[in-house]
Amino acid sequence: MNITNVFASSIGKKFLMAITGLALFIFVALHMVGNLQVFLGPESINRYGAFLQGNLELIWPARIGLLVLVLLHIWAAVKLSAENRAARPQPYVKHEIVAASYASRTMLMSGLIIAAFIVYHLLHFTVQVPAVNLVGQTKLLPTGSFAALEDAKGRHDIFAMMVLGFQRPLVSVFYIIAMALLFMHLSHGLSAMFQSLGLKSPTYGPLIARFAVIASWLIFLGYVSIPIAILLGYGSKYVEALK
Amino acid sequence: MNLTLRVWRQKNAGDPGRMVEYPATGIIPDMSFLEMLDVVNEGLIAKGEEPIAFDSDCREGICGTCSLVINGIAHGGQRGTTCCQLHMRFFKDGDVITIEPWRAKGFPVLRDLVTDRGAFDRIVQSGGFISVNTGGTPDANALPVSKVDSDRAMDAAACIGCGACVAACKNASAMLFVAAKVSHLAQLPQGKVERTQRVTNMVKQMDVEGFGNCTVTGSCEAVCPKEISLDFIAQMNREYGRAILKGTK
Ligand code: FES
Numbered sequence: 187m188n189i190t191n192v193f194a195s196s197i198g199k200k201f202l203m204a205i206t207g208l209a210l211f212i213f214v215a216l217h218m219v220g221n222l223q224v225f226l227g228p229e230s231i232n233r234y235g236a237f238l239q240g241n242l243e244l245i246w247p248a249r250i251g252l253l254v255l256v257l258l259h260i261w262a263a264v265k266l267s268a269e270n271r272a273a274r275p276q277p278y279v280k281h282e283i284v285a286a287s288y289a290s291r292t293m294l295m296s297g298l299i300i301a302a303f304i305v306y307h308l309l310h311f312t313v314q315v316p317a318v319n320l321v322g323q324t325k326l327l328p329t330g331s332f333a334a335l336e337d338a339k340g341r342h343d344i345f346a347m348m349v350l351g352f353q354r355p356l357v358s359v360f361y362i363i364a365m366a367l368l369f370m371h372l373s374h375g376l377s378a379m380f381q382s383l384g385l386k387s388p389t390y391g392p393l394i395a396r397f398a399v400i401a402s403w404l405i406f407l408g409y410v411s412i413p414i415a416i417l418l419g420y421g422s423k424y425v426e427a428l429k
Numbered sequence: 430m431n432l433t434l435r436v437w438r439q440k441n442a443g444d445p446g447r448m449v450e451y452p453a454t455g456i457i458p459d460m461s462f463l464e465m466l467d468v469v470n471e472g473l474i475a476k477g478e479e480p481i482a483f484d485s486d487c488r489e490g491i492c493g494t495c496s497l498v499i500n501g502i503a504h505g506g507q508r509g510t511t512c513c514q515l516h517m518r519f520f521k522d523g524d525v526i527t528i529e530p531w532r533a534k535g536f537p538v539l540r541d542l543v544t545d546r547g548a549f550d551r552i553v554q555s556g557g558f559i560s561v562n563t564g565g566t567p568d569a570n571a572l573p574v575s576k577v578d579s580d581r582a583m584d585a586a587a588c589i590g591c592g593a594c595v596a597a598c599k600n601a602s603a604m605l606f607v608a609a610k611v612s613h614l615a616q617l618p619q620g621k622v623e624r625t626q627r628v629t630n631m632v633k634q635m636d637v638e639g640f641g642n643c644t645v646t647g648s649c650e651a652v653c654p655k656e657i658s659l660d661f662i663a664q665m666n667r668e669y670g671r672a673i674l675k676g677t678k
Contacts, residue, residue, distance in 0.1 A: 187633075187677045188673065200666065201673075266642045270600035273602070273639055274532055274533055280500065280529070286646030290646040380663075381659070381662065383670070384664065384666035384670055386659075387664075
C-alpha cells in the first residue's frame with residue numbers, strides 16, 4: 187500500500203475528502219477576508235481587485251488549483267456516497283435516527299447545492315454574464331454587463347459591481363441561502379475533517395468541536411454581512427453618484 | 430403486559446421477506462426482550478407455526494450474538510445495553526414493537542432476524558490478532574504498559590463485535606468495529622509490532638466485504654452496547670495514514 191491508495195480505499199478517500207475540504211475551507215476564509223474590504227470603501231476593494239486581476243501568473247494557477255480541489259472533493263464525495271448506498275441494499279422498514287445531526291446526514295446535498303451556487307457566482311461576478319445579474323441595461327451598464335464599470339483611476343469598479351449586484355433582492359436571497367448551506371456543510375465538515383485525518387483525540391476533541399462551530403459561524407456572518415448591508419443601503423450613495 | 434409485535438419474517442436468503450404481526454400476551458416486565466420472544470415462540474410452536482428465528486448466546490450482554498433492531502434502533506435504544514439485557518419494563522403495556530434484523534450488504538439475512546456476520550470474522554482473521562510464539566508464560570512485568578495505554582486499550586477491547594454499529598450507521602459502515610480492533614492492539618507493545626500491516630489488511634478486508642464509509646454521524650457510538658468511542662475511528666485513520674506513508678504490502 188502506498189500513497190496512490192488515497193484513490194482506492196475507503197479511508198484513503200476520506201483522507202482525500204478531508205484534505206481537499208481543508209484547502210477549500212482555507213480558500214473560503216481568505217476569500218471572505220478579501221471581500222470584507224468592501225466595508226473599507228471603494229478605494230480598498232478596487233485596489234484589491236486590480237491587484238488580483240493584474241497578477242495573471244498568480245491568479246490562473248490559483249484558479250486551476252481550486253478547480254482541481256473542487257473536482258477531487260466532488261469525485262470523492264460521489265464515489266463514497268455510491269459505496270454507502272450500495273452498503274445497505276435493503277432499507278429498514280422502520281428506522282429511527284440516533285445521534286446523527288441533520289447537517290451530517292445531508293452533506294452530499296448541501297455540497298451539491300453549494301457547487302451549483304459556485305457556478306452561478308462565477309457567472310455573476312467573474313465572467314459577468316449580463317443574463318444572471320438581474321440588473322438589466324442601464325446608462326451605467328450599456329450592455330448589462332458589470333465589465334463596463336470603471337472607477338476614477340480606470341480600474342474595474344468592484345465596489346459598484348458588488349453594490350449593484352446585491353441591490354437585487356433575489357440575488358441577495360439566493361446568496362444568503364447558499365451561505366446558510368455552506369454554514370451547515372462546514373458545521374459538520376470542519377470537525378469531521380479532523381476526525382478523518384486522525385487528528386481527533388480525547389484531548390483535542392472538545393477544542394476541535396468548538397473551532398468548527400466558531401469558524402462556521404464566522405464564515406456565515408462574514409459573508410452574509412455584505413448583501414445585508416447593501417440591501418440596507420450601504421454604498422447606494424456611491425452608485426447614485428455614478429449614475 | 431400485552432404487546433403487539435411486528436416482526437420481520439424471511440424463510441431464507443432468497444426469500445424477499447415481510448413484516449408479520451403477532452400478539453405478545455401475558456408478558457412479565459422483568460423478562461428480557463429475548464425471553465419475551467421465547468414466550469411468543471412457545472405460543473407459535475404450540476399452534477404448529479414456525480418460530481421466529483433470532484440469534485442469542487450468553488444472554489448477559491458479553492458475547493455480542495444477539496442482534497435485533499427494535500423500533501428502528503439497533504439493540505432497542507437503551508444506552509450501553511445489548512437487546513438480551515433490555516428488559517420489558519423499558520416498554521409500556523399496549524406498545525407496538527417492530528423487530529428487524531441488522532440490514533447491510535455485509536450482513537446478509539439468513540432467516541428471519543438472523544444474519545451472517547462472517548464478514549467480521551474475516552476482518553479479524555485478516556489482522557485482528559498478534560503473532561506470538563508459544564512458550565512459557567511471560568513474566569508479568571517484563572513488558573511495561575502505562576496505565577493510560579492499558580485503560581485505553583481496554584476501552585477498545587470492550588467491543589463484543591455484535592455489529593450494531595453497522596446496523597445503526599446510515600452508510601452501514603463497519604469502521605467503529607474495525608477501529609476498536611485496530612486501536613486496541615496498536616495501543617499495546619505486543620500489538621505495536623504488526624500495527625502497520627494490521628491496519629492495512631483489516632481496512633482492505635473491510636472494503637472487500639462491502640461495508641460503507643464513515644461520515645462521522647455518531648450513530649454507531651450512540652447505539653454501541655459497549656459505548657466504544659468515535660475517537661477510536663480517528664485513531665484507526667491515524668494508523669492508516671501512517672501505514673500509507675510507511676508503505677506496506
Ligand atoms: S446474547 Fe450475548 S450479548 Fe446478547
